[in-house]
Amino acid sequence: MRILVKSVGYSIGSMTILDQIQHTFTTGVTFVIGRNGAGKSSLLKLLTTVIPPSCGEILFTQSSIQPQLGRHRKVLSIEEVRRLIGYLPQEFTGYPQMTVEQFIKNTAIHKGIPPSRVRSRVEEMITGTRLHSLRKKKLRHLSGGELQKVGLIQAVIHDPPICILDEPFEHLDLEEMLYFRHLLQRLSQHSVVIISTHQIEQIDLLGTADVMVIESGALRASGTVQSLGDLHRFFMV
Numbered sequence: 001m002r003i004l005v006k007s008v009g010y011s012i013g014s015m016t017i018l019d020q021i022q023h024t025f026t027t028g029v030t031f032v033i034g035r036n037g038a039g040k041s042s043l044l045k046l047l048t049t050v051i052p053p054s055c056g057e058i059l060f061t062q063s064s065i066q067p068q069l070g071r072h073r074k075v076l077s078i079e080e081v082r083r084l085i086g087y088l089p090q091e092f093t094g095y096p097q098m099t100v101e102q103f104i105k106n107t108a109i110h111k112g113i114p115p116s117r118v119r120s121r122v123e124e125m126i127t128g129t130r131l132h133s134l135r136k137k138k139l140r141h142l143s144g145g146e147l148q149k150v151g152l153i154q155a156v157i158h159d160p161p162i163c164i165l166d167e168p169f170e171h172l173d174l175e176e177m178l179y180f181r182h183l184l185q186r187l188s189q190h191s192v193v194i195i196s197t198h199q200i201e202q203i204d205l206l207g208t209a210d211v212m213v214i215e216s217g218a219l220r221a222s223g224t225v226q227s228l229g230d231l232h233r234f235f236m237v
């Protein structure tokens with residue numbers, strides 16, 4: 001799976017939010033970093049196809065083998081892309097009237113997990129994230145951290161080939177963050193995982209992740225964590 005972002009711009013009215021963004025996302029983890037208001041959430045929303053770019057284009061391609069064409073890269077339709085995406089928005093609410101268990105089970109069914117596997121997958125996620133004592137609680141009664149865990153679960157439960165997470169570790173304690181990081185590291189072996197954050201300490205500085213730095217709506221830098229060196233410099237005034 002590859003996501004090609006080609007000279008993408010996004011404006012609301014006369015306000016330019018993103019300008020000339022050029023990047024290729026591939027299998028593995030990419031952190032999108034930048035100060036508050038830089039344009040990270042807007043870029044992630046464009047990548048989910050929920051909002052269209054004002055200019056430029058975003059292409060989703062997958063390696064494919066066909067009798068006449070042989071091996072080639074197929075450009076996916078928006079409908080195909082949407083089935084492949086797991087997304088955690090910055091303000092996740094889910095269905096506030098559902099209980100934790102109902103919501104996670106509902107998500108598992110809607111995301112196409114085979115019926116025979118739904119129960120075990122739901123239990124695996126509830127146990128792994130220590131939500132068992134809250135399984136009968138409605139989402140509207142959860143704390144910020146508890147709701148964030150449910151939000152993360154709905155984004156990853158079906159092992160999506162494209163996983164887009166907006167500030168996923170917000171409100172989580174260290175143990176919970178490590179659990180999800182481990183899960184995302186595993187997922188990223190075969191999926192494109194895109195994580196926005198303004199907290200550099202959340203990035204595994206010894207890891208192999210890519211980083212994309214957004215500054216005032218423009219791409220300031222991109223590369224591996226190691227090639228970019230000290231990331232703090234991108235946050236200095």
Ligand SMILES: Nc1ncnc2c1ncn2[C@@H]1O[C@H](COP(=O)(O)OP(=O)(O)OP(=O)(O)O)[C@@H](O)[C@H]1O
Nearest residue numbers: 012017034035036037038039040041042043090198
């Ligand atoms: N619907 C909107 N209407 C008006 N301005 C908007 C809208 N959405 C975003 N913006 C503006 O666009 C800019 C980028 O916002 P965005 O949420 O993408 O940034 P961000 O990097 O995700 O910020 P944060 O880290 O604070 O969430 C900000 O100045 C924001 O105020």
